[in-house]
Amino acid sequence: MEHKNNVELKESDRPSRKKFLYPVSVPLNNYLKYHGREVTLPVAHRDLLNFTWTIPIKDKQGNPTHWEKAIYDTRDWEYLREGLVRIYAVLKTEGDLTFIDQLDVARIDYCTFGNSMPFRIRIVNKFNANYDHYYIKITDASRIYGLELEHILSPNRITFFTHGSTLVEEHIPGIPGDVFIKQELGKPETNKTRLAKEFVKFNERCFVRLLGDMRSYNFVVEVTPDIEDYQYRIRAIDFDQQVYEGRKNMYLPQFFKENNPLVQMTLQQLNKESIDQYQAEERSAMAFRVAASRFRLMDLFNIMSRDIISTPEKTDNLRQELNAYFNTNAFDRCRSMGQILKVHLKLMLKDNLLLIQEKTRRLKNK
Numbered sequence: 001m002e003h004k005n006n007v008e009l010k011e012s013d014r015p016s017r018k019k020f021l022y023p024v025s026v027p028l029n030n031y032l033k034y035h036g037r038e039v040t041l042p043v044a045h046r047d048l049l050n051f052t053w054t055i056p057i058k059d060k061q062g063n064p065t066h067w068e069k070a071i072y073d074t075r076d077w078e079y080l081r082e083g084l085v086r087i088y089a090v091l092k093t094e095g096d097l098t099f100i101d102q103l104d105v106a107r108i109d110y111c112t113f114g115n116s117m118p119f120r121i122r123i124v125n126k127f128n129a130n131y132d133h134y135y136i137k138i139t140d141a142s143r144i145y146g147l148e149l150e151h152i153l154s155p156n157r158i159t160f161f162t163h164g165s166t167l168v169e170e171h172i173p174g175i176p177g178d179v180f181i182k183q184e185l186g187k188p189e190t191n192k193t194r195l196a197k198e199f200v201k202f203n204e205r206c207f208v209r210l211l212g213d214m215r216s217y218n219f220v221v222e223v224t225p226d227i228e229d230y231q232y233r234i235r236a237i238d239f240d241q242q243v244y245e246g247r248k249n250m251y252l253p254q255f256f257k258e259n260n261p262l263v264q265m266t267l268q269q270l271n272k273e274s275i276d277q278y279q280a281e282e283r284s285a286m287a288f289r290v291a292a293s294r295f296r297l298m299d300l301f302n303i304m305s306r307d308i309i310s311t312p313e314k315t316d317n318l319r320q321e322l323n324a325y326f327n328t329n330a331f332d333r334c335r336s337m338g339q340i341l342k343v344h345l346k347l348m349l350k351d352n353l354l355l356i357q358e359k360t361r362r363l364k365n366k
Contacts, residue, residue, distance in 0.1 A: 019115050019142070019240055019241065019244060020311075021115065021116070021138060021139075021140040022140055022141040022142055022307075022308060022309050023139075023141060024139050024141050024144065024162065025141065025303070025306075025307055027303045027306070027307075028141060028144065028145075028303050028304075028307065029162075031299060031300065031303055032144070032162055035296070037148075037160065037161055037162055038161070038162050038163065039090060039095075039161050039162075039163060040163060041083075041087055041090070041161065041163040041166060041168065042082070042083035042086050042087065043080060043083035043084055043087060043136070043166075044163065044164065044165070044166045045117070045119070045136055045137065045138055045165060045166040045167075046165070046166075047079075047080065047083075048070070048080065048108065048110075048119045048136060049117075050072065050073075050076055051070035051071055051072050051108075051110065052071050052072060052073055053071050054068035054069060054070050054071065054110055055068060055069045055071065056068050056069075057069055057109060066111050066112070066113035066114075067109040067110070067111050067120065068109065068110050068111070068112070069107060069108070069109055069110075070108045070109065070110045070119070072108070080105070080108070081104070081105045084105050084108075084121050084123070085100050085103045085104065085105060085123065086100065087121075087134070087136075087168055088103060088121070088123045088132075088134060089103075090161065090168075091134055091159055091161070091168065091170055102125055102126055102127060103123055103124070103125060103126070104123070104124055104126055105121065105122070105123060105124075106122040106123070106124040106131055107121075107122040108120070108121055108122075109121075109122070114137070115140070115240050116137035116138045116140055116143065116167070116240065117137065117138055118135050118136070118137045119135065119136045119137070120133055120134075120135055121133060121134050121135070121136060132171065133171040134168060134169065134170055134171055135168070135169045135170075135171065136166060136167070136168055137166075137167045137168075137169065138165060138166070138167065139162055139164070139165050139166065139167045140167070140240065141307060141309050142239075142240060142241070142242050142243075142244050142309045142310075143167070143239045143240050143242065144160075144162065144167070145239075145242050145243070145300070145304055145307075145309065145338075146211060146236075146239025146240070146241075146242030147160050147169070147239050148300060149209050149211070149242065149300075150211075150236060150239060152289060152293045152296065152297055152300075153205070153208075153209050153286055153289050153290070154205060154209075154235075154236075154289075155233070155285065156172075156233075156235055158170065158172070172220060172235055172237045173220070173222070174220025174221055174222045174233075174235055174237075175220055175221045175222075175223065176216075176217055176219075176220055176221075177215075177216035177217060177218070177219045177220060177221060177234070177258075177259075178216040178217045178258065180216075180220075180221040181216055181259075181261050181262065184221075184223075185261055185262075185265065189230075190230075191229050191230050191232075192265050192268075192269050193269045193270070194229070194230065194231060194232055195221075195232045195262075195265065196262075196265055196266040196268075196269040196270050197270070197274075197278050198232040198233060198234050199234060199253075199262045199263075199265075199266050200266060200270065200275050200278040200279060200282075201234075201278055201279075201281070201282040202214075202219070202234040202253065203252060203253050203254050204278075204279045204282040204283065205282055205286065206236070206251055206252065206253055207251050207252050207348075208282075208283065208286055208344075208345065208348045208349065209242075209286075209341070209345070210242070210243040210251045210340070210341050210344060211236060211239065211241065211242055211243075211251065212241035212242070212243070212244060212245045212250040212251045213238065213240070213241040213245070213250060214236060214238075214253040214256070214259075215253075215256045215258040215259065216256075216258040216259050216262075217258070218236065218237060218238035219234050219235060219236050219237060219238075219253075220234070220235050220237055221233070221234055221235075222234075222235060242309070243309065243310070243318075243337040243338070243340065243341045244309060244310045244314065244337070245310075245314060245318070246310075246311075246313060246314030246315070246316070246317035246318045246321075247317065247318070247321065248318065248321040248322060248325055254266075283348060283349055283352050284352050284355075286349060286352075287349045287352030287353050287355075287356055288356065290345070290349060290353065291353065291356050301338060301341070301342045303338075304336075304337075304338030304341065304342075305336055305338035305339045305342060306336065306338070307336065307338055308336065309336075309337050309338070310337045314337075315334075315335075315336065315337055315340065318337070318340060319331045319332070319334055319340060322340065322344060326347055328347070330343050330347065331343055331344075
């Protein structure tokens, strides 16, 4: 972990302000079908665009958000309401419709800020008013690769489905990172040492898998009561910038100024030896996930290596920066972001994978 913060970064080190949306290729679509990610959905993203008007949504403190409540014509609403409840059943119960009479759509929110033009669907239980959310977005190959890699390589499982140009994602619960920094970080009950440990691990996970743009509002913090204290888990919620940017630092959350309070806290709480230890722990855990899912991961990388999910300029720049960072020429033959990620994963997890192979070999010989 480089002890440096984003204040020193130049304008060119900021993420792309508007990312291209890349279409889902036929091989990727076949992969999604094989693994049960492509399903028939009763409502498409384009159907949700037929709203009459929108009303800005404010938070509990009365501050404006990027979300707006969408208002629909009565006939459109009835059609959407039934289909959206059925989609929720697909997400939560594999399409079992036994309980849909208990559910209703409380609200449909629209965000013009996101690249994928997301809609947030609030589903409510009619009997107890308990509610849940999920999201409907435009499909983007980069985002789908990011979601699939999150499912395979991170400690978190994630549910999502596609249908043509429509992407449905489950809601990832947690306190938004920017809200946590503002409201929770300074509280005396916050265990800063444990939080710093998790930030180091999150930083390492993002870099190993090249997930970019993890500014504080693109991840959430899960807080779990534990024996005599709390444990923390930082989870990404935005996967648009999966191996898209051309700058190495874009894949390290420590370099974004929005995360600077977490960086400073980490440097105060942990010494270099502890940081090295937590990085090694995370790489070891990721290596076990790679070994356990190697065939699925191999299929994904074979498709990803032939896919276009970034610009030639960004691909060339990232290839050069990673060659310089690792002091190697291993990236010279990479012609796509998928190939770069495959080589990068091998370099980052090489020692850990060798240990796993050696342990497996010894067990077989017993």
